[in-house]
Amino acid sequence: MSESAEIMAARPSDTAPRAGNPQFHRSLVGGLITALPVVAIGLTILAFAPAYYTHLSLAAFVNLIIVVGLQVFMGNSNIANLGHSAFVGIGAYGVAVLSTPLAMKKLSIPNAPFGLALVEFNPLLAALLALCVVGIIAAISGKIISRLSGVAATIVSLALLIIVHSVFLNWTDLFKGNQAFFGIPKVINLPAMLVASVVVIVIARLFKDSRWGLQLRASAQSPQAAAAFGIDARRLRLMAWVLSALICGLAGVLFAYFAGTISPKLFYFQQIFITLAMLILGGMATVTGAVTGVVVLSIGLEFIRSIESGVTIAGIQLPQLLGLSGVALGVVIVLCMAFRPGGISGRLELDEQLSRLFRRNAR
């Protein structure tokens, strides 16, 4: 069924998300099913894996949240966003500035403006404040981006990334510039990260299936037809942009709280490449795709990185192959786009695939 047809079937009055609504219920369950593999992987790591892998998996979960956030905007509006790391960075630096203990701040940012060197919030409050900042910046940038045509919007999202990165680098009094910002309280462990991932996946799914998500997807498919139904595509793009930014900002907050040390280059093109490749490989039309891409590429990249740093195979020491993981990421993107633009998971969410499978077997 095409999305415009779905829109006709779903009148605004009876799709508003309220409790007891079967559509809402189905999306919620669907989101939880999508999150199930993530929970399974998380619990396995929690139970069996050594500490080193726990650390790796924490980083992978941050990527998962970023990719799901990216999916909220890219998947629904079908506009490429190459600036989402800006929001990850703002979230991370937000909590770094707000929650680092005073003694540590005296060492690292003694001259911070607005008296920020003299405040220390508890981690939860700091996280909320940082997300507020992300939200405000997202609302302002979204106002501009939602007005532009697809290509121009992509370029402006890149410009946003460069602006934010350049501010991190050059506002040394507040962000320490190129040096690492350390001493952020490490309050996040794997279970907390797992809960956050599940919540984010469910939110992304609920947005996708909501009236707004459906209308936005319809307007991406056919702007003309959507406009004829009275859909305000700009407002919806703005909404998706802000939600996407908040999720990415949350990823940044969580990253800062588990790593304890951050620096600007973590939130720049390298991260954009990796997360974008994950989303494309998995398939950006669905939340399931975002999850799949992260799982597949996280494992694949870890394997490639072990080759990259020089391994010994059958007694022969291979040289360091810097750039190999980059080549692999690029090749994944190019091949996906050429041969399977829908990614691994295509157009259907995990629960939809499963129910289709069962229906076929029952017949």
Add this chain to the structure above:
Amino acid sequence: MDYALQQLLNALAFGAEYSLVALGLAVVFSIMGLVNFAHGEIIGVSAYSVFLAAALGLTSPIVAVLLAVVAAALAAVTFERVAFRPVRYAPTTTGLLTAFGVSIVVQNLFMLLISPKPQSVSILNSLNQMWFFGPFAVSSLQVLELVVSGLTILALVLFLNKSTLGLAIRAASRDFATVRLMGIRANRVIATAFAISGALAGIAAVFILARRGSVSPDLGFGLVLKAFVACVIGGFGSLAGAAAGGMLLGFIEVGLLVALPQEYGGFKDALTYVIIVALLVYRPEGLLGQRIELGDKEI
């Protein structure tokens, strides 16, 4: 007065370079709607082939310049053949992401096969000298940049207006289907557009090499981001818009360099982008772009 003239020349030279690269992007975009993120890597291929030729014993700067332009044009045509042809009829976002992927692959190949560190290339340094006109000292490179860019743009305009293939390219940017109905091969039109785009990138590569005296894997990436911004302010897909946008960008950058105090110099890039984004608030379709209403067939 001397200072003002010097800064004016600076702005013109920067602007000319941005215009060259932005034109290369616009030629390809106007025809096949491809946002070519790999354009910077075409510049990279060109610069690295000069580096390799110099390492193998090439000493003549003229041959190096020719090599840079030819290598860039070949690289552009190759990228089209290998990566962009499969996604030719796909939506814009697909093409954009493909180009982004190509850009990552090529950048990392430079890193893998040559070195992640900048490598010195001194063969084109002789282009960068000081010329004295009475009391004025000007950099020969800046004068060359301005003159060569001007001539290149003139040649491009002549080609597009006077030759059959140029006419086909202009027509293709408006209605590709009809161009094919007139018996013109799509592949030839697109390959020519890529070759032109590549040659423009090659010329830019020569200037970059002469100024920096070194090559690094991300050599062209930053420049192409700026060229994209130039295209967006000019109006995406419009050739005149790309050239004008490039010039405007050059003037904004040099203006900021002059206006900003030394200690805030690092914010130049950030402010440049802020100004440009602010411009887009007033004209979302770009300075020379046209507002296209939904359903308009004829642009």
